[in-house]
Amino acid sequence: MKYIEEYRDADLTRKLLDDLRRAITRPWTLMEVCGGQTHSIIKTGLDQMLPEQIALIHGPGCPVCVTPLELIDKAIALASRPDVIFTSYGDMLRVPGSGRDLFAVKAAGGDVRIVYSPLDALEIAKANPQKIVVFFAIGFETTAPANAMAVVQAQAQKIPNFAVLVSHVTVPAAITALMESPDVRVDGFLAAGHVCTVMGTWEYEPLAEKYNIPIVVTGFEPVDILHGILDCVRALEASEHPVSNAYARAVTRDGNRPAQAVIQRVFEMTDRAWRGIGVIPMSGYKLRPEFAAFDAELRFPEVQAIETKESPLCISGLVLQGIKKPVECPAFGKQCTPQTPLGATMVSSEGACAAYYRYGRLGK
């Protein structure tokens, strides 16, 4: 497949690994921000091919992992209502709330449907005027434009039975929070390529400057990721801290202006809780007041009262910040396994805990 196979090429990978070995003189800890990158690293086995001096920390850029428990519980409460059709991206269904997951709601008779786009949820709303169709609008700046567009369309097409449960978060806020944390030791960031496709790279310039840390915009195929690591290591070895773009075929400095405009039109910045990490100030989006009619939390005010706490055993927040390794968790592999996850990092295939669980069985 064009634009895929070239970036999964074994020869090119080998060459980049050689370059990396030549460039590196001491240990560096890099964080790949995005869950999609983690997934690719695990799926291709890239993590085991890197020079030993490179420690990769799987960052908080997995929307499945950072959506707070409270929101999952709200989603579960909404999905359980007989007057609601609850729609979501597929992998949110298995994330455990404090009691159960969305699959269990479906099994108990809730109308829970997987969609691939929020616009599909809008179509479901049109086809089911007697129900309120709620879409779980989660994710980073990547999914925000499409989710915003669905709200704009709902307003334009006068679809009153469509609502969104919003839990959007943003990458620069996460990087800031990580850099402000005294426990986090990250030497460089591989920024999330698809977020930057939308937002551009300009937002990262003040961060790199303020924290003296290189931020390399990185793609998702193994060759892209190696390219990002190599750029980051070269900058570190030269004691430089640029914002550089190792994903130039998709990302420009300005980003996608129309997409940014629709985000601006529909959302405004707000404080957001990140699962396992806590509230990060001004780290997410919420609907602007003029779109309040489409806010599921306002539509069903009773869910606003839901407040929940994490499993006291789960240390996924520390794992997401790279402070602890999954195997240092007392519940790892005991109370917490991919079949019985206590935290989201054990749920998705790219979750750090799930990855460790698998490789642990191989004795690595």
Added chain:
Amino acid sequence: MPEKINLLGWTCPVPLQNYPTIVMGHGAGGKMMSDLIEHLFAPAFDNPLLAQMGDATALDLPPGKAAFTTDSFVVSPLFFPGGDIGELAVNGTVNDLAMRGAKPLYLSAGFILEEGLAMDDLGRLVTSMAAAARAAGVQVATGDTKVVQKGHGDGLYINTSGIGVIPAGIEIGPEQARPGDVVLVSGTLGDHGIAIMSVREGLRFETEIRSDTAPLNGLVEAMINAAGGRRPPLPNSLHCLRDATRGGLSAVLNELAGVSKVGIEFDEKAVPLRPEVNAACEMLGLDPFYIANEGKLVAIVDKGAAEAVLEAMRKHVYGKDAALIGKVVEAHPGLVTARTTIGGMRVVDLPAGELLPRIC
């Protein structure tokens, strides 16, 4: 593929035309039910065994060990690109028998019909089942019909059980894999699962991908002959066979590795994949090695016989894209690993539950 009969050519015989849809009376044991049997099921599956019309059918079995299996089919939608639930219900059970090295002979067919199912759809599905049974060389020897109220089923469910006979000298089983063996697949993987997904609500996408549903007993017979399994005292070199249905390649290999207490390693690049299936998987964030197939098998074969078996597979209509994809190893018993496209290594685990499109 055998020539498909024209499903649209099926027309409702006169007594059934009064009811364009299934009603509760079709399962009530009275005249309506016997009309359904007499004018739909019996002519479609036409064979002397059904003509016995007894509570149970008396069967003649050739010598050898009998193999017995059952499977239920609940796929939605009932008709999908490349097949339908009727054809699937025959091929699925035929394949389960074939994976034990058995020659499939007889099937039962149990129908659970939902009130309101279009009679025309039922007619097309039964006709399709009958055609699939003929193509696989099996007879539908007994059957049952129940009707459930509207809302209590998904149109129709089918259960088929099958009986076959394992010829003497065949020792195929999930515990037979040994270090040194090689892993073969009979063709492109993931076609069925992606074909179904392409027509599901919420994920609908345009594609030419068709389900690969097919009876594999002929292919297995060719493989057994090539492996020399029918001619003892030659060593029996066809060790394990599995059709890669739910859970796909990964579920099969994990199961074989677990039961045989061996490790299995395969090369991702060697696995045959249609570009359009690969593209759909990329788009949805799914792993093609976890996607269901309905006409593909995985074989674990003694290395010495691999070439002959592979050649026999490639000569067969359902094995023309067969490939050698990996090997059985002593290391990491119970675990399946893959050599990735970039030359890395990963663990290919069992899928945890339902396959979920990833958000990013």
